[in-house]
Each structure stands twice: as C-alpha cells, then as structure tokens.
Amino acid sequence: MEVEAAEAGAVEKERGRLAGLSSGASLSPPVVAGLIVASIAVALIVTQGLQPFGQTTVNGLISASYFALGAVGLTLVYGTLKLVNFAHGDLLTLGAYVAFVANVSLGLPILLAVLCSVAVVAAFGVATERVMWRPMRAKGAGLLQLLIMTLGLAFVIRYSIQLFAGTQPRSLEVDVTSSTSFVGLTIGQTQLIVVLAGFAVLLAVGAALRFTSLGKQMRALSDNFELAEVAGINTDRVVLATWIFAAGLAGLAGVLYTSAIGNMTPNLGFFLLLSLFAAVILGGIGNAYGALAGGVLLGLTQEWSTLLVDARWKLAVGFLVLILVLVVRPQGLFGRQERAL
Amino acid sequence: MTEQAVPGEPDRAPEPAGDVDGEAILAVRDVAKHFGGIHAVDGASFEVRRGSITALIGPNGAGKTTLFNIVTGFQRGDRGEVIYDGASIFRRPPHVIARRRMVRTFQITKALAAMPVIDNMTLAAPDQPGEKLTGLIFRAPAARRREKEVHERAHELLDVFGLREKADDYAGTLSGGQRKLLELARALMVEPRLVLLDEPMAGVNPSLGRKLLDHMHTLRDRDGVTFLFIEHDMDVVMAHSDEVIVMAQGATIASGPPEEVRNDRAVIDAYLGASVA
Amino acid sequence: MTPLAVSLDVFGSLDFWIGVGLLAATYGIFTLGLQLNVGFTGVINFGQAGFMAIGAYTMAILVVEAEISFWLALGASILVAMAAGLIIGLPSLRLRADYFAIVTIAFAEIIRYTAVNARELTGGSQGIGGFDGAFLDLSDLMLEGLDSFGLGDQFLLPLLIVAVAVFGLLTVGMYFLQRSPWGRVLRAIREDEDAARALGKNAFAYKLQSISIAAALGAVAGWFLALNLAFISPTQFDPLFTFLGFAVLILGGLANYFGVILGAIILWTLLEGLRLMDLPLDASQTAALRYVLVGLVLIGLMAFRPQGMLGKRQEMVLGD
Structure with missing residues (x-):
C-alpha cells in the first residue's frame, strides 16, 4: 500500500515536471486555434473587405451570446452527471415561451419576464433531476437508456409547448425595428442589448466558476466525479446547483435568442441543439470555459461563412464544424486526451 | 531517471x-x-x-x-x-x-456476459467463412461445415475445462473463476x-x-x-x-x-x- | 356530447387499418436498421431519418430529373444510402458511442437541410412528386385482381401488400443473418469490442457493415414513405422521426427482430388512433399530442422496462 502511494507520488511529480516542459516547448491547441481563427479573419478582411467582415463579426457575436450561454449548461451537466442531454435545446424553448407568457399574456415588463423564465426553467431542471435523473443514476442506468430518456423528454417539452401554444411564430414585446449604426456597422437595438447582456452574463458566469467556491466545486465535479466525492465535496448540493445554473442559463439563452431573431416557434430548441453540441464539443465536452469559447467561435464561424457561401447554408456550416472537430480532435480544443484502456 | x-x-x-x-x-x-x-x-x-x-x-x-x-x-x-x-x-x-x-x-x-457460453467459444474460432457477408452467400456449405467442426471442438474444450453443463447458459451467470476458465478455453479456440x-x-x-x-x-x-x-x-x-x-x-x-x-x-x-x- | 366522449368508430374501418399497416411496415423496415445497429452492434445510430431521406430523394430525383426507370432508381437509392453510411461511419465510428450519436443526428439534420436548400434538385420545401408512375401501373394491375374480392376501390391496398411482404421478408432475412457466424461477431462487438478484437475480429469493419446495412433499410423505408404520400418534402424527414423508430424498437424489445413487428403495430395503432379519434383538438394539437405520447413512451419504457416486450434482460447491453 505504502509502496504504491510513494510510487504514485513520484509519478505525479514526474508528470508535473514533464507537463510543464512540454507545454513550454510546443504550442497548446487553444493557441493554435486562436492563430487559425486570426489568420482566417485576416484572410477574410483582405478578400472580402473590412466592412462586410465587421458586419458579419457583429452578427456572429449576437449568436455567440446565446450559443455560449446554452452550451455552458449542456457541458456542465455532461461533466457532472455524464448525461448527454438531448433535451437541453428544449429548455431554451421553454425559457422563450415562459417569457412570452409573462411578457405578452400577463403583460409584465420584459426584464421581469426574463427573470420569470430563468426561475421557471431552473426549477424545471431541478425537477427533472429529482424525478428522472437521480432515480435513474441510483438504478445504474446505462448510456443508451439515459440518451433515450433525454430524447423522450425533448419530445415531451417541445410538443407540450406546441399543444398549448400552437406552431405559429410568437414575438416578445421588444423593439425589433429600430437599429443603431456605428462606424458603418449596423445592429438592431434589441440585438445590441442581447449582445451586451449576453456577454455580461458570460463574464459573470466565467468569474463565478473561477472564484466562488460553488463554482470551483462544480468544475471539480465536472472534471472527476469520484475524486470530488472522495475529496469531500457535497456532490448532491453541487449537482443541484449545476442544474439550477445550467437550466437557468438555458432559459436566458432562449429569451436572448428569441429577442435577437424576433420570434419563437416550438422547434427552436431542437434547431439550436446541434449548434450547442458543436460549441460544447469544440470546447472539449465537460469543460465550462471551453463551451464559452466554443460558443463564440461557432457564432463567428457561422456568420463569417456567409461571406463565402449563401447564408441559407450557415447552419450546415455549424454542423460541418462539429463533424470536423470530432474527426480531427475529438477531445476538443481544450479537452485532454483520454488515456486508452 | x-x-x-x-x-x-x-x-x-x-x-x-x-x-x-x-x-x-x-x-x-x-x-x-x-x-x-x-x-x-x-x-x-x-x-x-x-x-x-x-x-x-x-x-x-x-x-x-x-x-x-x-x-x-x-x-x-x-x-x-x-x-x-x-x-x-x-x-x-x-x-x-x-x-x-x-x-x-x-x-x-472479458467473458461476453450477454452471450451463451457456447457462443463465446464458437465466436473465437478462426477461418469461419460465415463471418463474412460474402462468405455467407457464396460459401454457405463451407460455413455450415466449419460451424459443425467448431461446435465439436468447443464442446471438447468445455469438457476439458469442466464447463460442459454450462454451455447454453449466459456467460454472465458464471462465477469469477469459471469466467477465467472460459476465457482461457475461448483463447484456445483460436488455435x-x-x-x-x-x-x-x-x-x-x-x-x-x-x-x-x-x-x-x-x-x-x-x-x-x-x-x-x-x-x-x-x-x-x-x-x-x-x-x-x-x-x-x-x-x-x-x-x-x-x-x-x-x-x-x-x-x-x-x-x-x-x-x- | 361532452368533449371527452371520443368516437372509437375508426377502429372498425378498413381505411384506418390500411393506413396503420402502411406506416407500421414503413417504420418497421426503418427500425430493422436500428435494431441491427443499436440492438445487435451497440452502435447508437441517431441518424436513421437521414438515410430514409437519402433513399426517398435519390429515388425521386433519379426518376423525375434523370428520367431513369423507377425500378433501377430503387436499386440506385440503396447504393447511395449505403455509400452515405460508409462516409458517415468511416471517420466517426471510432468515436465514443455518445459522440457517434451526436454526429449521426447532425448528419440527419444536414440531409434535411440540404433537402430544404438545394432547391434546384429537391424542390426545396415544395418537395417532389410524380415519381410513382411505374408503381401505379403495378398497383392498377393488382387492383384488378383485388376487384374479384370486392376490394378494387382500396387504392392503397396494393402498396400495403407490397410493403408488408417486403417488411416480412426483410425481418426474416435479418433474423437469419443475425443467427449466422457474422451476427455472432456483431453481438460480441456490441458487448466488448476489445474482446472481439483480441479474438481476431475486425470490429471496425463489422460496425461499418452494420451501419451501411441499416442505411439500406432506411432507404427502403424511404421508398414506402414516398409511395404512400406520392410526394416527398423535407418536413417528412425531421431528424426527430428517427425516434419514432426508437419508440418502435424499445416497445418491441432490443435485440429481437420480431419485436420490431410488434412494436411497429402497437405504436402506429396508437398514434393513428389518436389522430383519427374525434378529440376536441385541431390538427397541429393532435400532432403535438401524438409526439408527447411518443416521448412519454420512451421515458416510461427506459425507466421501467428497458428490455421492452420481447427483449431479453440478459442481453441488455446498454453501454457502460
């Protein structure tokens, strides 16, 4: 026993030393990715001109805000519970429709409606944890079982909303017509608010994960569940916090998406889900910062692609990025390679 | 170092x-x-x-x-x-x-728990033309012949390892030690x-x-x-x-x-x- | 009459059962592919709707645009779908099972997207029709024969007969394929790829074969969907429809081909019954209710009876 511990300690030290060496010697993947993105940006500026590039970048940042907020919850839930949640997109839909009910049906001001939607979706997330996921974990359910349950849940959420709200597009009471121009770049008034609010929340989320003890515990749990449990983290509390966090942000992302686009339909969540997966996998599944960065990268890529191919293909570009990343670097930009066997 | x-x-x-x-x-x-x-x-x-x-x-x-x-x-x-x-x-x-x-x-x-013991054994046999889709279609008689040989050999080995009566049980029902024996017997099917x-x-x-x-x-x-x-x-x-x-x-x-x-x-x-x- | 009193008359009509039979056979064939992948190979294919779309669109485009014979187009559509299976499988079958699931659903969405946006070829959201002339000739011939039984006015009956025959043959075919040494290797891979490789089996090649056969089955299901409606459009190939197949699969039971028949009949009787009962709902709401039901079926089965009706508990290999 002692032998093993001593040996493990030595190996650990060795690993630390060598890891330090190797990261100093070669460029880390995020840096490489950054360089690639920068050179693509330069190439686009040179070939397409500064104004179109700037405008697509602005558009890209708009989608980046709701991609990143949606993706961070998806990745944390995967990390902490090893649950690939195909119903996560529909939490965005739920958020949008709750905001619609509060804002339009009940006539509450939009800010209050946003808070309602965050609260309701967070509560819904906690409810699914208590009613479905925790009992299933206790039963030792397998990967396929859980995947199919999340899909079943996706059906139930999406079509329950359709049952009550119908398929016609609905809009929040936000200003979708007026816009602002700045150095030749145009952005809708509401879209500007979406970007600012989105990135403010993103920064807050990043800071909360980094500096609060709950945030640190969430990341630790997401990194290694068993280890975190042994290290004395109250996993039950952190799991609940993760659901509140993930579902709440999904609700917010749904409202931001609807505000930026101008309307909502019951299938918006499924529509966004694959983009969220792309962002999550781009950033390394389970890695919260990776998901934030992945969301921003994906938003930019999709909009930049409209400079080169017809805009109607931009979503397909997102999926191609997803497949490409999985093929070239399945662990994502920020993920670590898994040790085989 | x-x-x-x-x-x-x-x-x-x-x-x-x-x-x-x-x-x-x-x-x-x-x-x-x-x-x-x-x-x-x-x-x-x-x-x-x-x-x-x-x-x-x-x-x-x-x-x-x-x-x-x-x-x-x-x-x-x-x-x-x-x-x-x-x-x-x-x-x-x-x-x-x-x-x-x-x-x-x-x-x-790695006993294949969801397969019967006999299938664990026959699976391991080499040179079975029936393991290829083309072989199934074009060499069906050869595949059947080989399958018969393989079953005989599998039963012989199960006899040797004392697993004969377990042949039709799922490998998941075996004890830890029996699984080790099965794994060795299965390895021997590879000749x-x-x-x-x-x-x-x-x-x-x-x-x-x-x-x-x-x-x-x-x-x-x-x-x-x-x-x-x-x-x-x-x-x-x-x-x-x-x-x-x-x-x-x-x-x-x-x-x-x-x-x-x-x-x-x-x-x-x-x-x-x-x-x- | 109170809103809750629903009419059950539809269950007595022949039209209803022909409709159910067609959908059950179509999605049954579709699900045979899922059974092969999920039930017997351990490959989580979430993109079966994409293969179905490829089958239907290839057939329709070849007949309408390239003016190739309908029967040749059927064969060609199978080959195209199998090639798509190889293309999607080659880079991604080495990935973890959950990643593969995500890739396949993204693939299905790309296909639907292409169907919407490549308007010159696919007609966009308008869709394509007029590809079924050759089949209608056959159908008329069959109707003449059926006339002597007094069924000459059931113009979908010939298609039903063909679909059910094909479904039956394919089910039996898949059953025997699974009992072959080839199928035995698949089951080994389903449970433990490394064990299979250590015994000299090329697991990757088998998984590729499994996915391309599933793609072919998806394409065949695509023909029947197209012939049933005499028309195809992207909305019929929503990636979510793959999960109608999963509902059939799990209702009937994993790792049992005859379960697919049972699951398909039960699910479609339920879904069509719901649609045609006089519920006090409009069309979009009835559709929504159907899919809420599908969702609940999936959740309920996974929670309480993951092996479905005919699946074996001992063979439940649901991933780690």
Whole structure:
C-alpha cells in the first residue's frame, strides 16, 4: 500500500515536471486555434473587405451570446452527471415561451419576464433531476437508456409547448425595428442589448466558476466525479446547483435568442441543439470555459461563412464544424486526451 | 531517471542473446510508450522461447500490462520492434495479430456476459467463412461445415475445462473463476501458438487456480503452445515457469530461469527499492 | 356530447387499418436498421431519418430529373444510402458511442437541410412528386385482381401488400443473418469490442457493415414513405422521426427482430388512433399530442422496462 502511494507520488511529480516542459516547448491547441481563427479573419478582411467582415463579426457575436450561454449548461451537466442531454435545446424553448407568457399574456415588463423564465426553467431542471435523473443514476442506468430518456423528454417539452401554444411564430414585446449604426456597422437595438447582456452574463458566469467556491466545486465535479466525492465535496448540493445554473442559463439563452431573431416557434430548441453540441464539443465536452469559447467561435464561424457561401447554408456550416472537430480532435480544443484502456 | 534500466544491454541470461530463429517465438526490442509525461514502458527488451512457460513479473506500475497491450496491438508503441514468429507485428491492429494465432486474456475478464457460453467459444474460432457477408452467400456449405467442426471442438474444450453443463447458459451467470476458465478455453479456440495471460490467478480460488495451471502445462506439453503470463504470486512464478522476465519502471531489468532471477542483484534492488522509495 | 366522449368508430374501418399497416411496415423496415445497429452492434445510430431521406430523394430525383426507370432508381437509392453510411461511419465510428450519436443526428439534420436548400434538385420545401408512375401501373394491375374480392376501390391496398411482404421478408432475412457466424461477431462487438478484437475480429469493419446495412433499410423505408404520400418534402424527414423508430424498437424489445413487428403495430395503432379519434383538438394539437405520447413512451419504457416486450434482460447491453 505504502509502496504504491510513494510510487504514485513520484509519478505525479514526474508528470508535473514533464507537463510543464512540454507545454513550454510546443504550442497548446487553444493557441493554435486562436492563430487559425486570426489568420482566417485576416484572410477574410483582405478578400472580402473590412466592412462586410465587421458586419458579419457583429452578427456572429449576437449568436455567440446565446450559443455560449446554452452550451455552458449542456457541458456542465455532461461533466457532472455524464448525461448527454438531448433535451437541453428544449429548455431554451421553454425559457422563450415562459417569457412570452409573462411578457405578452400577463403583460409584465420584459426584464421581469426574463427573470420569470430563468426561475421557471431552473426549477424545471431541478425537477427533472429529482424525478428522472437521480432515480435513474441510483438504478445504474446505462448510456443508451439515459440518451433515450433525454430524447423522450425533448419530445415531451417541445410538443407540450406546441399543444398549448400552437406552431405559429410568437414575438416578445421588444423593439425589433429600430437599429443603431456605428462606424458603418449596423445592429438592431434589441440585438445590441442581447449582445451586451449576453456577454455580461458570460463574464459573470466565467468569474463565478473561477472564484466562488460553488463554482470551483462544480468544475471539480465536472472534471472527476469520484475524486470530488472522495475529496469531500457535497456532490448532491453541487449537482443541484449545476442544474439550477445550467437550466437557468438555458432559459436566458432562449429569451436572448428569441429577442435577437424576433420570434419563437416550438422547434427552436431542437434547431439550436446541434449548434450547442458543436460549441460544447469544440470546447472539449465537460469543460465550462471551453463551451464559452466554443460558443463564440461557432457564432463567428457561422456568420463569417456567409461571406463565402449563401447564408441559407450557415447552419450546415455549424454542423460541418462539429463533424470536423470530432474527426480531427475529438477531445476538443481544450479537452485532454483520454488515456486508452 | 531509470538508473538500473539499461536498454539494449544484453540480458544476463545466457541463451537468448542472439536472435536464434525458431528458438524465440516472440522478440521484443527496446519498446517504449509514454502517456503525457509518464514513461509507462521505457526500453523493454526480451525474448520468449518457443514452447516455454514464461512469467513476466515486476512491481506495480512497472509497465507490464502496457507492454502486453503494445505486443497485442491494443496500444501503439512510441518506438521499438516486436517480432513474432519471424515477422514484425509492431503497431499492427489487434485483430491482425490475433489472426496470426497470438491470443491474449485481460486482467479484468472479458467473458461476453450477454452471450451463451457456447457462443463465446464458437465466436473465437478462426477461418469461419460465415463471418463474412460474402462468405455467407457464396460459401454457405463451407460455413455450415466449419460451424459443425467448431461446435465439436468447443464442446471438447468445455469438457476439458469442466464447463460442459454450462454451455447454453449466459456467460454472465458464471462465477469469477469459471469466467477465467472460459476465457482461457475461448483463447484456445483460436488455435494459438502463443497465449498471453494477464494475471490469470487474480481473483480465482486456489483449486480453480491449480486447475488453470495444470491446463497450461498440459497444453504446453501436448500441443506445444507457448505461454507468457503476468503474475504477482511468486510461489506460482517460481513453481510453474521455465523462464522469468523482470520489469521495473518500464524497462526489463533481468531475465532467466526462476532460481537465477530470484538471486539477481538488480531484481532484489528493484523490489526493495520500490518499497523504500 | 361532452368533449371527452371520443368516437372509437375508426377502429372498425378498413381505411384506418390500411393506413396503420402502411406506416407500421414503413417504420418497421426503418427500425430493422436500428435494431441491427443499436440492438445487435451497440452502435447508437441517431441518424436513421437521414438515410430514409437519402433513399426517398435519390429515388425521386433519379426518376423525375434523370428520367431513369423507377425500378433501377430503387436499386440506385440503396447504393447511395449505403455509400452515405460508409462516409458517415468511416471517420466517426471510432468515436465514443455518445459522440457517434451526436454526429449521426447532425448528419440527419444536414440531409434535411440540404433537402430544404438545394432547391434546384429537391424542390426545396415544395418537395417532389410524380415519381410513382411505374408503381401505379403495378398497383392498377393488382387492383384488378383485388376487384374479384370486392376490394378494387382500396387504392392503397396494393402498396400495403407490397410493403408488408417486403417488411416480412426483410425481418426474416435479418433474423437469419443475425443467427449466422457474422451476427455472432456483431453481438460480441456490441458487448466488448476489445474482446472481439483480441479474438481476431475486425470490429471496425463489422460496425461499418452494420451501419451501411441499416442505411439500406432506411432507404427502403424511404421508398414506402414516398409511395404512400406520392410526394416527398423535407418536413417528412425531421431528424426527430428517427425516434419514432426508437419508440418502435424499445416497445418491441432490443435485440429481437420480431419485436420490431410488434412494436411497429402497437405504436402506429396508437398514434393513428389518436389522430383519427374525434378529440376536441385541431390538427397541429393532435400532432403535438401524438409526439408527447411518443416521448412519454420512451421515458416510461427506459425507466421501467428497458428490455421492452420481447427483449431479453440478459442481453441488455446498454453501454457502460
């Protein structure tokens, strides 16, 4: 026993030393990715001109805000519970429709409606944890079982909303017509608010994960569940916090998406889900910062692609990025390679 | 960082110094593999004599299982060479290596629990044309004939290993020891020339363990099958192996007959060294 | 009449059962592919709707645009779908099971997207029709024969007969394929790929074969969907429809081909019954209610009876 511990300690030290060496010697993947993105940006500026590039970048940042907020919850839930949640997109839909009910049906001001939607979706997330996921974990359910349950849940959420709200597009009471121009770049008034609010929340989320003890515990749990449990983290509390966090942000992302686009339909969540997966996998599944960065990268890529191919293909570009990343670097930009066997 | 490991240095044991063709069924030369910063295997070199029962020993973390994985193709070595039966198998995929009649077992038994015992056995048989879609269509009679042979052979082996009555049960219903026996029996369905066993005695009760060892000797004596096995129980190693290879910190540090290795300075250092580190 | 009193008359009509039979056979064939992948190979294919779309669109485009014979187009559509299976499988079958699931659903969405946006070829959201002339000739011939039984006015009956025959043949075919040594290797891979590889089986090649056969089955299902409606458009190939197949699969039971028949009949009787009962709902709401039901079926089965009706508990290999 002692032998093993001593040996493990030595190996650990060795690993630390060598890891330090190797990261100093070669460029880390995020840096490489950054360089690639920068050179693509330069190439686009040179070939397409500064104004179109700037405008697509602005558009890209708009989608980046709701991609990143949606993706961070998806990745944390995967990390902490090893649950690939195909119903996560529909939490965005739920958020949008709750905001619609509060804002339009009940006539509450939009800010209050946003808070309602965050609260309701967070509560819904906690409810699914208590009613479905925790009992299933206790039963030792397998990967396929859980995947199919999340899909079943996706059906139930999406079509329950359709049952009550119908398929016609609905809009929040936000200003979708007026816009602002700045150095030749145009952005809708509401879209500007979406970007600012989105990135403010993103920064807050990043800071909360980094500096609060709950945030640190969430990341630790997401990194290694068993280890975190042994290290004395109250996993039950952190799991609940993760659901509140993930579902709440999904609700917010749904409202931001609807505000930026101008309307909502019951299938918006499924529509966004694959983009969220792309962002999550781009950033390394389970890695919260990776998901934030992945969301921003994906938003930019999709909009930049409209400079080169017809805009109607931009979503397909997102999926191609997803497949490409999985093929070239399945662990994502920020993920670590898994040790085989 | 590995003071006692000198890769490429001729082993202390006299016989396997040169590459005596036909004598060595497996030759591993200066194989290395690292994960991130950890050198799991770092300059392992040894030979396994045809028709021998050879033990691979070493302290925990010495890289024995990783070496097995490299030899059998489950992991890609960073450098080195593995010669099996006169041809290189280094970095070849596992199924290609297995088809050359080298078969392995795993530390944690891989009995296929959701398949009946008999299917576990027949699955392992080589040269079944019915395993290919084209073979199923164009060589149906040959596939049927082969299936009959394979079933007969499987029942013979199940008889030998005392698993006959379990043939139609799901392998998941077997005890841990029976699964080990099944895994060995299944390995023999491959008609192997070399069998690699990763801790065959672990978690097996003593009487089943003895049975396993008896089978090993019988197969070697009767059919000329060569065995290379990882084992921690020194009594088993000393009593049952013709030759012992010792690994420490990723490198092979000694090899030779059991009594010789037991008194080897480097081996004693490696075991004692690990316990005082 | 209170809103809750629903009429059950539909269950007595022949039209209803022909409709159910067609959908059950179509999605049954579709699900045979899922059974092969999920039930017997351990490959989580979430993109079967994409293969179905490829089958239907290739057939329709070849007949309408390239003016190739209908029967040749059927064969060609199978080959195209199998090639798509190989293309999607080659880079991604080495990935972890959950990643593969995500890739396949993304693939299905790309296909639907292409169907919407490549308007010159696919007609966009308008869709394509007029590809079924050759089949209608056959159908008329069959109707003449059926006339002597007094069924000459059931113009979908010939298609039903063909679909059910094909479904039956394919089910039996898949059953025997699974009992072959080839199928045995698949089951080994389903449970433990490394064990299979250690015994000399090229697991990757088998998984590729499994996915391309599933793609072919998806394409065949695509023909029947197209012939049933005499028209195809992207909305019929929503990636979510793959999960109608999963509902059939799990209702009937994993790792049992005859379960697919049972699951398909039960699911479609339920879904069509719901649609045609006089519920006090409009069309979009009825559709929504159907899919809420599908969702609940999936959740309920996974929670309480993951082996479905005919699946064996001992063979439940649901991933780690």
